[in-house]
Amino acid sequence: MWRGLLAAIAAAAVLAGGGTVAWRHYEGSVERMDLLGEAARDSPPREITIESAPRPTGGPAIGLPRDTAPAAAQPGRNILLVGIDARPGEDQAGARADSVIVVHVSAGGDRAWLVSLPRDTKVDIPGYGTDKLNAAFADGSKEGGRAGGFALLAATVRRVTGLAFDAGAIIDFTGLRRVVDAVGGVDLCVDVETVSVHIGWDAAGRQTPPFRLIPPTFRPEPVAGVRPQVYPVGCRHFAGWEALDYVRQRELLPDGDYGRQRHQQQLITALGQRLHSAGVLGNPLALHRALTAVGESLTFDGNGRSVTDWVLLLRGLRPAAVTMLRTNGGKFTAAPRGGTAFEQLDPTTLELFGAAREDRLDAFAEQHPDWVVPHA
Template identity: 40%
Template sequence: MLVSGVGGIGLRMLIHRYDRSISKDRLLDPAARRDHPTVTGPLNYLLVGSDRRPNSPDSEQRSDTIMIAHIPASLDRAYLISVPRDLLVSIPASSTTGYGGGSDKINSAFQHGGGGQGGTQLLSATLTRLTGIRFDGAALIDFSGFQRVIDLVGGIRMCVDTPVRSIHTNTQFNPGCQQMNGTQALDFARQRYDLPNGDYDRQRHQQQLLKAILDKIATDKLLTNPVKLDQVVRAVGSSLTMDTNGVAVEDLIFGLRDLRSDALVGIRVPAYSEMVDDTSYEMLDEEADDLFRSLASPHVEDWVRTNPKWVNQI
């Protein structure tokens, strides 16, 4: 979306610079990797949000954000499916850390795999076991790095539905649409306590955050300011570690050049809360199976149309 408005030689130069700024790693487990990758939809990408990069020695970090980005065959829109962090799942064993496998919350798969590359691989294997989906690529996103991106574009517009006080900074966020800088936006998107729907509201706010960043990039005059454009491209690149599954970044960008921020749809995985041995978990609702099957087919739009209660307004 960032580079799709640049033409000719300028676009290729920008892609080359963007490609060099991105860290690359094998983030997908072999069992979770789609064979014969292309940029022909439908496509499914795993997005993992963390405050750490893959070379971090801190293996205690859990994945704060888990999304599946589904792009249909038309390649002109995207569905952001947020996976509940407390979803009870069966996690496979990890040869990286010696973890023997077992039942746990899905966000702990990142930790059991050692964080970074190993953690993302174990998380991808867990999701493939759960959903049957094999991924076309993956990205590990350093959301704290996106703070600089937001500040470079002059802040973003976020809408607050209900009053919430940050447990991290004690900042009070009052209802209404408002301009936020990078620190404020990231702080708001991390909150889940005291919200009516808890982590589900946090998921929606994270979807809203990504859309707001892309909205601002699309409407800002970045394309006429090469210095700022270069800064934003490098800031985005430094916040990502990608596994394109062998597809060249240039091919990926050209293939998705018609994707726009107003064509993003937020979805929450159908699930319900349940206490197990005094611990609160999320359990998959039976409607989740239909969602997962649709992600491997051309029929996600049909699922969205018939299941509006699981669609987030972002």
Template identity: 40%
Template sequence: MVLAGLAVFGLHALTDRYDRSVAREELLDPGARTARPNLSGPLNYLLIGTDKRPNDTTSEQRADTILMVHVPAGLREAYLVSIPRDLLVAIPAGHGYGGGQDKINAAYEHGGGGRSGAQLLSATLTRMTGVRFDGAALIDFSGIRKVVDLLGGVRMCVDREVRSIHTNRVFSPGCRQMNGAEALDYVRQRYDLPGGDYDRQRHQQQLLRALLDRAGETNLRNNPVKLDQVIRAVGESLTVDTNGAPLDDLVFALRGLPANALQGIQVPSYPQVIDEVSYVVLDNGGDGLFAAVSGARMPDWARGNPRWVVRL
């Protein structure tokens, strides 16, 4: 989406640079992918944000952020569906894991992280939701922090005071420009927030919106060096699976998606303690959300379920 936002500065130059820097892997399990995607829509993508840190080569990494991105036909709006990291799911056997119930963010770790971890996570999601994906991306924190800084920061609005458990930084209410480290620190907080992980999901969705806004505001056309740096930073932060779609076709198709057409969606669910472990469980099977995603009825679902819609 950020690449599409930058496409106005030269599609071919952008994709040529991106092709040279991005890693490509088969991130989707065979049973979780669609046939070659129809780039006129509707489209469903899986975004996985990992908690991998610089120089961390271990496989013991959970998926810190899981987003299903639904783009209806016409490609003029998008729904960011945040999957609760503590959602209790049945993880199928595979990639050295015997299968069993666990939090959904553990599927990435049980699969060994990286390509195989993403495949097990995608298989888990498809088994739970019935949704198959047209592509996927793995995103790491260090790369996103660099992108934010190269764009000159992003404007984030804090609605209530929160103290970081990682840096002890205090975020006071109000709107301000945040650098990469500040923005990522803020959107990772969930403790002491009234909505807990639901507030964290909302803040992460807001960061994506802020990134797209900033990409559109920044005058990179007249700064080819900075444009090259941003494109390379985006590429270096991602591992992608386009499911056979040429990258330039995908970027061209999404180029008209405006930042103000993004809507955040939270999965109908509630927290529950089971055997002294805190989980999140689906409310009434997700209350029709996943059927709406797979059946391309998200606009109707969003209008009928305003409680779970986040205005970004």
């Protein structure tokens, strides 16, 4: 979801007239919390036990080591980005993480790699047992609010990947809509017809959900008399509400969550391009609205570094130097249990995280070119 956004924010902030001095004005609008907990780089590593999809017969066994190297020895920097779909009343209790992305910035600071973890990944959530990855945020937030939700999710991700984190951030989808509206909308090219399960209209023209999601698998069932919002194949301009609805869809896409990840990536790329455009950078009022919306949409933990410090650290990145990698090669690996459709990370994905721990994702991408998401 986030490819290009960090680079765009940093560059836009520095170009805002007055450089980092100007950015400090927007830094004050960013909510700061202690989010990382035991997943922070300076916290001691925990024992890691990972269940992965079996490798084809004859292949070597792959897994994360039980005793990982100290986090301080891991080269480069790691950031955990979480997008939440928080509805009214869910901010502090029960919001689920719909987008979980690990960002690895190379030791030289000139490359960044983004790996989106499937929300249905089968994981062991500390203190809660086996569940889907996105449940970790909901479990932690019930008593600890956003900070508790992120900390439990981050601890779970650390156990899955072996990575400790130098920073973490939350953005809710309502905030993303505000950012898109602040830049005047974005241009997107829809690659596959996408039918909304969230937005539709009844015979009287009133907005209402066009599908019911039937548990336990949340299979969408059409609601009689309601016409769903449809995004046909082709390129056009999207307002904030359309862009938000478009990137939330997965139930009716041929490739499910991987399709949603791709659409989220396309949106953030388009948003980054819009932030860099003359219509925003060349218009002080538009740039002010955009950076204010970004700041108000973020909850951030820099693990001892300020937002300004991170802007300076990342300002050398350009969208072309930010690469997104697919987990499981973009293919769903089913791990059903008790009627629940989990996804299980395959051995090559665990190799991917091993490469991140050793700051050699460039070599991994060269060996697995089909795991690289092309720049939109």
